[in-house]
Structures are given as C-alpha cells and as structure tokens.
Amino acid sequence: MRLRTSWYNHELTKQNFRQTGWISLVYFVSLLVAIVLNIFMRIGHNESYYYGYDINLFYLGSFFQVLAIFLVPVMTAMLLMRYLHQKNATDFMHSLPLKREKVFIHQIVFGYCSILLPVYIVGFILYIMHHTLEVSKLYGLAELGYWLGVTTVLLSLVFAVSIFVGLLTGLSIIQGVFSFIFLLFPAGITVLAVFNLNYAMIGIADSYLMDEKVFEFSPITNSVNIIFNDAADTSTLVWYIIVTLILFGLSMVLYKFRPVEVATQAVAFRWLRPIFIYSFTFCFMLVGGFYFGILQHEYNWILFGYLLFSIFGYLIAQMIIHKTWRVFTQWKEYLFFLLGTTLLVVLIILDITGFQNRIPATDRIEQVYLYDQHSRFYLYQDLFEENPGITAVEEIEIVRNLHQQFINDSNRQDFLDYNNQTVSIHYDLVNGRQLVRQYHLDDLSKYTGELTKIHASDAYKQYTQEVFLIDQTDISSMSVTSDMRHKEVQIYSSNQIAEALEALRKDILAQSYEELVNPELYLGEVNIFISLYHSNLYLPIYSTYDYFLEWLEKEKMTEDVLLMPNEIDRMFIVDESINEEMAEKGASYYVEHNPNAEGVIEISDEEEIKQLFESLVPERGEESDSRFAVWIYLKDEEENFQWYWVKKDFLPSFVFDEI
Amino acid sequence: MISVTDLKKSFERSEVLSSVTVNVNKGSIYGLLGSNGAGKTTLLKIIAGIYKQDSGQVSYEKENVFENVSLKERIIFIPDFPYFFPQYTIKQMADFYQSTYPNWNNTRFHTLHQLLGLDLKKKVQQLSKGMQRQVAFWLALSAMPDYLILDEPFDGLDAVIRKKVKNLIIQDVADRQMTVIVSSHNLREVEDICDHVGILHHGSFILEKDLDDLKSDIHKIQIAFKDTPPKELFKDFTVLHKEKRGSVFLVIVKGDRKKLDPLIQNSQPVVYDLLPLTLEEIFVYEMEGVGYAIENILV
Numbered sequence: 024m025r026l027r028t029s030w031y032n033h034e035l036t037k038q039n040f041r042q043t044g045w046i047s048l049v050y051f052v053s054l055l056v057a058i059v060l061n062i063f064m065r066i067g068h069n070e071s072y073y074y075g076y077d078i079n080l081f082y083l084g085s086f087f088q089v090l091a092i093f094l095v096p097v098m099t100a101m102l103l104m105r106y107l108h109q110k111n112a113t114d115f116m117h118s119l120p121l122k123r124e125k126v127f128i129h130q131i132v133f134g135y136c137s138i139l140l141p142v143y144i145v146g147f148i149l150y151i152m153h154h155t156l157e158v159s160k161l162y163g164l165a166e167l168g169y170w171l172g173v174t175t176v177l178l179s180l181v182f183a184v185s186i187f188v189g190l191l192t193g194l195s196i197i198q199g200v201f202s203f204i205f206l207l208f209p210a211g212i213t214v215l216a217v218f219n220l221n222y223a224m225i226g227i228a229d230s231y232l233m234d235e236k237v238f239e240f241s242p243i244t245n246s247v248n249i250i251f252n253d254a255a256d257t258s259t260l261v262w263y264i265i266v267t268l269i270l271f272g273l274s275m276v277l278y279k280f281r282p283v284e285v286a287t288q289a290v291a292f293r294w295l296r297p298i299f300i301y302s303f304t305f306c307f308m309l310v311g312g313f314y315f316g317i318l319q320h321e322y323n324w325i326l327f328g329y330l331l332f333s334i335f336g337y338l339i340a341q342m343i344i345h346k347t348w349r350v351f352t353q354w355k356e357y358l359f360f361l362l363g364t365t366l367l368v369v370l371i372i373l374d375i376t377g378f379q380n381r382i383p384a385t386d387r388i389e390q391v392y393l394y395d396q397h398s399r400f401y402l403y404q405d406l407f408e409e410n411p412g413i414t415a416v417e418e419i420e421i422v423r424n425l426h427q428q429f430i431n432d433s434n435r436q437d438f439l440d441y442n443n444q445t446v447s448i449h450y451d452l453v454n455g456r457q458l459v460r461q462y463h464l465d466d467l468s469k470y471t472g473e474l475t476k477i478h479a480s481d482a483y484k485q486y487t488q489e490v491f492l493i494d495q496t497d498i499s500s501m502s503v504t505s506d507m508r509h510k511e512v513q514i515y516s517s518n519q520i521a522e523a524l525e526a527l528r529k530d531i532l533a534q535s536y537e538e539l540v541n542p543e544l545y546l547g548e549v550n551i552f553i554s555l556y557h558s559n560l561y562l563p564i565y566s567t568y569d570y571f572l573e574w575l576e577k578e579k580m581t582e583d584v585l586l587m588p589n590e591i592d593r594m595f596i597v598d599e600s601i602n603e604e605m606a607e608k609g610a611s612y613y614v615e616h617n618p619n620a621e622g623v624i625e626i627s628d629e630e631e632i633k634q635l636f637e638s639l640v641p642e643r644g645e646e647s648d649s650r651f652a653v654w655i656y657l658k659d660e661e662e663n664f665q666w667y668w669v670k671k672d673f674l675p676s677f678v679f680d681e682i
Numbered sequence: 683m684i685s686v687t688d689l690k691k692s693f694e695r696s697e698v699l700s701s702v703t704v705n706v707n708k709g710s711i712y713g714l715l716g717s718n719g720a721g722k723t724t725l726l727k728i729i730a731g732i733y734k735q736d737s738g739q740v741s742y743e744k745e746n747v748f749e750n751v752s753l754k755e756r757i758i759f760i761p762d763f764p765y766f767f768p769q770y771t772i773k774q775m776a777d778f779y780q781s782t783y784p785n786w787n788n789t790r791f792h793t794l795h796q797l798l799g800l801d802l803k804k805k806v807q808q809l810s811k812g813m814q815r816q817v818a819f820w821l822a823l824s825a826m827p828d829y830l831i832l833d834e835p836f837d838g839l840d841a842v843i844r845k846k847v848k849n850l851i852i853q854d855v856a857d858r859q860m861t862v863i864v865s866s867h868n869l870r871e872v873e874d875i876c877d878h879v880g881i882l883h884h885g886s887f888i889l890e891k892d893l894d895d896l897k898s899d900i901h902k903i904q905i906a907f908k909d910t911p912p913k914e915l916f917k918d919f920t921v922l923h924k925e926k927r928g929s930v931f932l933v934i935v936k937g938d939r940k941k942l943d944p945l946i947q948n949s950q951p952v953v954y955d956l957l958p959l960t961l962e963e964i965f966v967y968e969m970e971g972v973g974y975a976i977e978n979i980l981v
Contacts, residue, residue: 034781037774038767115765117732119782120754283732284693293694 030128032121039133043102050095051141057084059148062161080149080162080170081250089246092177096138097202100185101195103130108195113286127278131186131271138178146171173249173260180242180263181206183270190277191295193288197343203243210241215309222316222325223371225433226379228447228459230397289343297356300340304360307336320439333360382426383450383458390414391422392449392486393477397461400447400487407492412451413482421473422448428470429462437463471540479536489560490551491528495521497555503564503575503584505547507665509657512584522574523549530568543567544641544667546585586655586665588633595654596635596678598622610652611666624678631677640673651678683708684729684829684861689738691724698724700885702738706878709859711851713876715869720882722865723762723833729863730759730831742829755784756828760835764818766806772817773802776824783825791824797846811838819847823854830854832864836871848875873961881965889968893961899936900964905946906930906953915949922967934959934967 061083081088106112116126149167152158162170185202192198204211214237221227238244242263249259277292285291290299311332315324337357341350374380390412394400403410413419426448437443443463450458467474477483485491501514501523514520527549534542544566551560564571575581597610601622610623618625626632635653642650651674654666689702698721706712716722727733729740731747731754740747747753766775780786795802798816800809806817815838822830830851836844852875854860866872872879873893880890900922905911906929919937926932930953935942939956946954959967 032781034778038770038778041767041769111761111763111765114727114732114759114761118730118754118757118759120751120757121782122749122751282734283727 030125030132032125032129035121035126035129036133039103039130039137042105043099043134043137046095046099046102047137047141050091050138051144053084053087053091054141054145055148057087058145059152062149062152062158065161066156066158079251080166081173085250088174089250092174092246093181093203093206093243096134096178096182097185097199099134099138100182100189100202101199103134104186104189104198105195107189107281108193108198108286110286113283117283123278124275127275131274134182134186135179138182139175142171142174142178176260176263176267177242177246177249179267183267183274187270187274187277190274190281191291193285193291197289206243207241210237210244212306212309213237213240215306215313218316219309219312220371221438222312222322222435223368224374224379225435225437226430226460226462228449228461230445230447230461231401231449231459289346296344300337300344300356301360301363303340303343304333304336304357305364307339308333308364311335316439322436329364333357333364380430381458382423382430383452385416385419385423387453388419389451389453390482391419391451393422393425393446393483394449394487395444395446395467396487397445397447403486403489403492410486410492411482412449412486413477413480415480415482418477418480418482421476425470425473425477426460429460429464432464433462437465440465475536475539479534479539481532484531484534488531490524490531490562493551493553493555493560495524497553498524498551499554500552502550502552503547503580504550505584505586506545507586507655507657507663509590509663510584510586512580519578523571524551526570526574527562527568529570530565531562533570534567538565538567542641544639588636589629590657591632591636592656592658593625593627594632594635594656595652596624596626596674597652597654599650599652600648610654614654614666626678631675634675635678638673638675639667640670642668642670684740684742684863686725686729687739687741689725689728689740690736691721691728691733692736693724698885699728699735702882702886704880704887704890706861706863708861709855710878711855711862711864711876713869713872713879714863714865714882715867715872715879716865716882717867721885722867722882725882726759726831726833726863726865730757732759755782757831758783758822758825758827758829759831760815760818760822760833762834762837763811764814766814766817768807769805770807771803771805772800772820775806775817775821776802779821779825783827785826787824787826790826791820794820794824794850812840812843815839816843816847819850823850826858828858828860830860830862832862834865834867836866851875869962869965881969889965891968896964896968897959897961898939900959900967901935901937901939901942902957902959902963903933903935903942903946904930904953904955904957905933905951907949908952912949915945918945923970 058080106116117123146167149162150164153162153164153167181202184205185198188201188205189195189198192201214233217227217229217232217237221229238248239259245259249256281291290296308329311328311330312325313328314332315321315328319325334357337360338350341353342348392400392412413422429446429448440463443465444467445461445463446467447459447461452458495517498520499515501520502511503514503523504511514523542563542565546564546566546568548564549562549571551562553560566572572581575584595614595618597605597614599605599610599622605620605622614623617623626635636655639653649671650668651671652666653669654664656664684706686702686704689699690697691699702721702725704712714722714725724733728735729747731740731750734748742753742757745753747757767778770778776791780788798820800813800817800820806814809817815835819835836847839847851860851862855862864872864876869879877893878891879893879896880887882888911931916933916935919935919942921933921935923934924931
C-alpha cells in the first residue's frame with residue numbers, strides 16, 4: 024500500500040536516477056581518484072617532502088575538486104529542472120496528480136543527495152582509512168571534517184543558485200550560463216561599477232574594494248580563499264548557508280507562481296523581462312566603459328564605449344528574450360534606458376550625496392591610515408590583524424589637511440593616467456564606520472613636507488613597516504651584514520633576536536623627519552628570516568641607529584659585522600666639480616685609470632683613513648659643489664670597493680690641504 | 683460533469699481564450715473542433731489542470747482542477763505528441779503510471795497488451811509515432827481515468843488502430859461512464875464517436891451542439907410546385923439555406939419535423955423529398971447561419 028501523504032515518490036526517484044545518476048557516479052569516481060587514490064600514492068612515498076607542511080584535503084587534485092564543486096551542482100540542477108524547460112515534459116509532469124511543492128521538494132532532495140552522496144561516501148572511506156592506515160601525516164579528523172563541511176556548503180550554495188536560475192528561465196542553456204553569471208555577479212558588478220564610477224568621481228577607493236573586498240563577493244572567486252585556507256571564515260560559510268536557504272525558499276515560491284507554458288522561453292516571468300533587459304544593457308554598458316577606459320584612457324572613447332556596448336547589450340538581451348536575430352525594430356526600451364542612464368550620470372556627476380568633498384571632522388575620527396602602497400597595507404592588515412592607525416590629533420589634522428589638498432588637486436582625468444601615483448586615506452570613525460578614499464595624483468613631491476611628517480610619525484611607521492608587525496616568535500633567524508658584504512653574522516638565539524628587534528624598532532621610531540629625507544651613512548643591513556610566511560625582511564642599518572649599534576657593541580659583534588677603519592687599505596677622494604672633464608668622465612674613471620690626476624687624492628695613512636672614515640656624512644643632494652666622492656678599497660680584497668657621495672663640510676681639514 | 687465558465691487565457695499580450703463557457707456531461711464524448719490556433723490545445727490543457735487560467739473557472743463535480751491531486755488522479759491528458767521519459771521501456775512507463783494513478787488496473791493493462799501486441803521491453807521513444815500513441819492510450823486506459831482528455835488523438839494512427847482505439851474509448855464510456863473530451867481539426871474524424879460538438883474559433887465557441895438534436899432538427903428539403911410557390915411557406919421556421927435548381931427548390935430548414943410535414947403537405951407540392959444530412963453538411967449550413975464559411979474554420 025502506497026503512502027499517499029509521503030513526499031517520497033519511488034518512481035520519480037527512479038526517473039531522476041536514470042536521468043542524473045551518472046553525474047553523481049562520475050563525481051564519485053573522480054573524487055576517489057583525486058583524493059583516495061592520491062593518498063594511497065603518497066603513503067607509498069616516505070619522503071617527507073610529499074607531506075608538505077600545510078595539509079588540507081583540498082590540495083589533493085585541487086583543480087578538479089574546485090571545478091567539480093561548481094560544475095556538478097549546476098549540471099545536476101540543469102537535468103533536474105529539465106522537466107520545466109521541455110515543453111512536452113513539462114505538460115506531462117504537470118498533468119500528473121502531483122502537487123508542485125511535492126515535485127519541487129522531491130527534485131531538490133534528490134539532487135541534494137546525488138551531489139552530496141559521493142562526497143560523504145568518500146568522506147566515510149577517508150574516515151576508515153584514518154583508522155586503519157598510517158595517514159596521520161596527511162590528514163586528521165579535523166581536516167576531514169573541514170573538507171566535508173566546506174564542500175557541503177559550497178555544493179549546496181551553487182546548487183541553490185542554479186535551481187533558482189532554473190525557475191527564472193525556461194531554457195536549460197540559459198540556466199547553465201546564468202548560474203555562473205549569478206555566482207560571479209556580485210564581484211563582477213562591483214568591479215565594473217567602481218571602475219566606471221571612477222570616471223565620474225574623484226576619491227573612490229578602487230584599490231580598497233578591488234584588491235581586498237571584491238574577491239569575497241562571489242563564491243567562485245572566494246572559493247580559493249575558503250578552500251585553501253586551513254580555516255575559512257566561519258561567518259562566510261554561515262552566510263552561504265543562509266543564502267542557500269533563502270534561495271530554496273524563493274525558488275519554491277517562484278515555482279508556485281510559475282506558469283507552465285513558459286517552457287522554452289528565456290525569461291519565465293513577465294515582470295522579470297524589463298528587469299532583465301535593463302540590467303543586461305546596463306552591465307554591458309559598464310563593460311564598454313571598462314574596456315575603452317583601459318585601452319584608450321580618454322573620455323570620448325569611454326562615452327563611445329558606453330553607447331556601443333549598451334546597444335550591443337540591449338540587442339543581445341532582446342535576442343535572448345525573443346529568441347530571434349530580428350530585433351532591430353524594437354528601440355522603445357532602449358530610449359527609456361538612455362534617458363534613465365543620462366539622469367543617473369547627471370546625479371553622479373553632481374555628487375548629490377557629497378561623496379567627493381566629505382572629510383570627517385576631527386572629533387569623529389577614531390584613527391586614520393594614510394598609505395601609498397595599498398596592496399602592502401592590506402597584506403599587513405590581513406597578516407597581522409588590525410594595526411593601530413594615526414590617533415594623535417595634530418597628525419590627524421595633517422592628514423585632513425592633505426586630504427583637502429588631494430581633493431582640490433584631483434581631477435577626474437587623473438584616474439585614467441596610469442603613471443599617476445595613488446594615495447589612500449582610510450578613516451575609522453568613532454561610530455564604527457569607515458571612510459576610505461583614494462586619489463590618483465600626478466606629482467606627490469609637492470606634498471613632501473606634510474607627507475614626510477606623517478611618514479615620520481610613530482603610528483605610520485608602525486602600521487607600514489613589517490618590523491613592527493612581526494612577532495619575535497615568528498623569526499627563526501637573523502643575519503647582520505656589512506655594507507660591503509665581506510662580513511656576516513648569523514643570529515639564532517631567541518634572546519638575541521628579541522633584543523636586536525627591540526633595538527631596531529627603537530631606532531626606526533627615533534628616525535626624525537630630517538633623517539627620513541636625508542638618512543645618514545648606510546652601514547649594512549639586517550636580514551630577518553620570518554618563518555611564519557617563509558620570507559626575508561631586509562632592514563638597513565644607518566649610522567644614526569644608536570640603539571642597534573650599541574647592542575652590537577654589547578654583544579661584541581661590532582667588529583664582526585661592520586666595516587672597521589683598520590680593514591681599509593686606501594681611500595680616494597674625488598672632487599668632480601674641479602673641472603669640466605672630471606664631471607664628464609665621472610669619478611670612477613679617475614680612480615681606476617688616473618688616480619694621480621688633479622682633484623683626486625689617495626689616502627693610505629692609517630690614522631688619516633680612520634679620521635676620514637669617521638667623518639663621512641652622505642650627501643644625497645644633486646649640487647656637485649657641496650660633495651666629494653669617496654672610494655674605499657679593502658685590504659686583501661682588491662676587487663671589493665665601495666663609494667659614497669659625502670658632504671664636503673664634514674671632511675677633516677687635511678683633505679682640503681691635500682686637494 | 684466538467685463545467686468551464688467564462689474562461690480567459692492570454693499568452694504574452696495575445697488573448698488565446700476569450701470567455702469560454704462549456705459543459706461536458708458525465709459519460710459523454712465531447713468533440714472540440716477548431717482550426718489550428720483556435721485555442722483548442724490551450725483549453726484542453728487548462729481543463730486538464732496543466733495551465734492556469736487568467737480568469738474563469740474549470741470544475742469537475744464542483745471541484746477546481748488546478749493543483750488538485752485527488753481530482754487529477756482521475757484525469758488523464760494525452761497531448762498531440764505523447765511524452766515518455768527518455769530511455770524508458772513500456773514496462774518502466776507502466777510502473778510509473780501504476781505508482782502515480784491509484785486506479786491503475788493491471789488486468790486491463792495485460793488485456794490491452796494482448797490486443798495491441800507491443801513488446802513491453804521496447805524503449806518507447808524508439809517506437810514509431812503511431813505506436814507511441816498506442817502506448818499512450820494503453821497506459822491511459824489502464825489507469826482507468828474518469829476523465830480522458832485527448833488532443834488530436836487520431837493523427838498518425840492507421841485506420842485499423844484508429845478503429846480499435848475508438849472502440850476502447852466507447853467501451854469505457856459505456857461501461858464506466860468515462861467522460862471524454864477530444865479535440866480535432868477534422869470533423870469527419872470524430873463525428874462517429876462524439877455526442878456533443880463545439881466549434882472554437884479565435885478563442886471562443888461559435889457553435890455548440892448535441893449531435894442527436896442536430897441531426898433530428900435540421901432538414902434538407904427538395905420541393906417543387908406546379909405553379910408559383912406559396913409565399914412565406916417557412917415563415918415559422920429558420921431557413922438556413924435556400925437555392926433553386928430549375929423548378930426545384932433546395933431548402934435547409936431548422937425545426938420540428940412534426941410541424942414541418944403537415945405544412946408542406948398542405949401547400950401541395952409536386953415533389954417533396956426529405957433528405958438525410960451528413961454532419962458536415964449540417965455544420966456547413968449552421969455556420970452559414972452564424973455568418974462563417976466553414977472552410978475557414980474546419981478542414
């Protein structure tokens with residue numbers, strides 16, 4: 024006796040299985056090959072190399088796994104919704120004594136099982152393997168759980184999107200294509216909108232949005248973040264689950280109102296058609312602006328791009344809706360589109376929200392970041408969590424002042440010129456909101472004074488320089504090298520590392536505005552190996568780094584790492600300004616080929632060398648009158664030399680006697 | 683009884699059905715006639731509960747059909763091109779019907795198997811069009827529906843099978859009071875089984891008749907008089923058609939024969955014949971009466 028009230032229909036299940044079961048099967052076999060077989064292959068190898076350090080089950084056959092997460096649910100949904108898209112099938116199914124909800128729930132549950140079953144069977148196999156084989160180096164139960172969870176959430180989301188799209192259209196091909204368009208849409212439209220808004224407005228923080236946020240907007244682009252992170256942001260996964268549920272709910276409602284006769288029509292609901300036409304045209308228009316903006320950097324071309332691509336988009340949308348090429352007589356909606364878009368553009372250009380001139384009042388600002396290397400800034404924010412920004416009132420005032428100047432000096436065209444430098448200002452406001460602006464400026468040098476004041480601030484140094492952000496425990500070793508690289512000391516002791524780091528930080532914080540513009544003599548560098556992300560951090564050592572030099576002295580390392588006067592064999596001093604020929608050929612020519620020429624003096628007396636060496640102050644200006652070139656040759660190392668531009672005024676008097 | 687009241691349906695902006703009202707009595711076979719594009723299929727699909735009407739009502743024994751599962755278990759719709767799941771054999775399709783329609787009768791299924799002689803293990807979609815249609819009837823009749831809705835059902839069936847299927851339908855109507863609606867663009871195809879006929883044209887009925895009434899009500903009369911024919915002989919009857927061949931008048935008259943006979947006898951005609959009318963002729967004249975030429979409406 025058949026249970027009439029049950030949602031389960033055995034014959035429908037059989038039918039579904041005959042139609043879509045193969046996808047499930049192929050998915051299962053592929054997961055077996057990509058993961059289970061892969062693990063067996065790795066067990067055979069004893070080299071630890073194979074095990075790597077970050078184990079995550081998604082790394083096994085990762086390309087296939089990611090591909091399948093997006094392809095399998097869409098294909099399954101396409102086949103399961105096929106009965107809505109095929110005229111005779113849809114008539115047949117809807118003539119049967121089955122309620123729509125029942126059929127819908129049946130299809131969803133079946134589809135859900137058929138895409139998840141392969142994953143869970145493989146999960147079960149992995150679980151058994153974990154208990155019976157020596158695979159603990161490859162994965163643990165936590166990794167297995169993570170893999171199952173993330174795969175389930177992503178598969179469900181993609182499946183829900185595809186089902187939803189399937190109900191909005193009457194064509195399977197449109198369902199397939201638009202499933203992916205929908206999945207990419209939030210990211211795509213943001214990129215296009217931000218990029219195009221930049222043509223009309225100054226200050227849009229495109230780097231902030233495009234480099235940092237935009238990838239998180241689409242599950243497709245975000246999947247890389249989710250899958251290859253060992254721990255995905257739980258809130259993202261929760262959001263995906265919520266969206267999945269909402270989409271299933273909406274789909275169910277849509278199905279109740281969906282007319283059966285729309286099978287084979289591109290857009291199933293009449294009210295959706297204008298929305299489809301206008302939004303499709305709008306997106307195409309933005310693509311046109313994007314394309315010509317990148318290629319031509321010119322407003323006339325961009326306007327041309329808008330017009331051309333909006334016509335393309337409009338015609339394509341009409342073609343999709345009417346399923347014919349012959350749509351060239353229908354222009355009424357395009358006219359409305361042009362009117363609407365023109366109005367929108369005018370509103371944007373008039374900046375009715377006051378976006379462009381908004382600078383928060385000082386008392387509303389909790390902290391502010393100013394930076395010109397946005398990708399590095401966000402990398403640090405990601406790696407080291409939130410780093411405090413500028414909070415000192417006078418510094419905030421400088422930033423606000425700079426902000427006003429940027430607004431005044433910016434031009435809409437600046438965005439199109441890729442030679443321009445970009446500066447960003449990121450305010451964290453007292454009310455918890457953020458205000459981020461970015462300016463594309465052709466010449467930053469005219470702000471040097473104020474910019475350098477910010478650069479010299481402790482806060483700026485602390486959020487832009489890695490040395491303040493890394494944790495001492497993330498450093499596995501350090502090496503200190505002389506400027507001439509003839510000496511090097513490796514430091515492994517964590518105590519020493521901690522002290523050196525502390526000293527360096529103090530020195531960098533102590534660097535004044537003047538020292539930033541015009542640093543003192545470069546003595547060598549510290550190379551910090553950061554184990555956290557396997558990279559090196561190089562820091563210069565300047566003669567003004569009192570704390571660090573003191574520390575070297577304390578550790579009795581000074582002589583082991585820095586150039587000592589007693590290692591110098593001879594020095595040359597060249598006054599390029601002495602005659603035309605000298606200036607033309609350059610100091611190096613004379614040192615190498617004609618050391619006896621006028622204006623070149625050689626110093627080899629030990630005492631004089633010491634005196635001279637200690638009085639070297641680098642000159643970084645361009646005026647040749649105030650500088651000499653100094654050559655240093657080491658004893659026993661004829662090939663190894665170094666030279667500097669030095670300030671004339673600081674040299675000992677005997678130099679002037681000889682010259 | 684199926685009653686359709688003031689039904690309206692539009693696709694996009696074009697109206698396919700404009701205010702259709704029709705009643706089909708229990709145990710009768712209703713012939714829905716109309717040219718291509720008249721709205722027959724749409725009407726049938728709404729009656730079968732597949733499409734939803736924009737306004738108006740379709741009810742079976744006072745119950746609305748749309749999304750009504752218990753009612754739809756007793757209705758089967760066979761479209762002009764019957765649908766079967768891809769790759770399904772006749773047996774698999776039968777299993778599906780069996781689980782879907784609670785009145786499924788296995789004995790009936792096997793009896794029909796003997797009669798039609800098709801291989802159960804054959805995939806339905808590999809069969810010829812005519813055979814597929816037979817399978818559709820076979821499955822439909824095995825499900826023992828109370829209502830059978832057929833869209834152009836005899837297209838593509840050969841004469842022998844057509845006869846077989848018609849007999850099966852008539853048998854069910856006679857035995858179990860099954861109600862049938864059958865559409866066609868060809869009057870001759872359905873005249874032998876229908877007891878009611880309606881003609882749909884541009885989305886509304888232009889004519890609806892009980893065939894028995896029709897046949898008994900319309901008369902083709904050949905009449906000739908020695909002298910001038912009496913004036914206003916048929917003034918109490920509706921004259922659908924009148925023509926003169928030599929001295930013989932050919933008149934199609936609508937009305938009660940019992941009243942007609944004495945009237946004509948009294949006028950003392952030289953010739954008086956009452957000729958039988960084919961259904962087609964009846965329609966030709968009826969339609970002239972309402973201002974249509976039948977060639978424009980039926981094949």
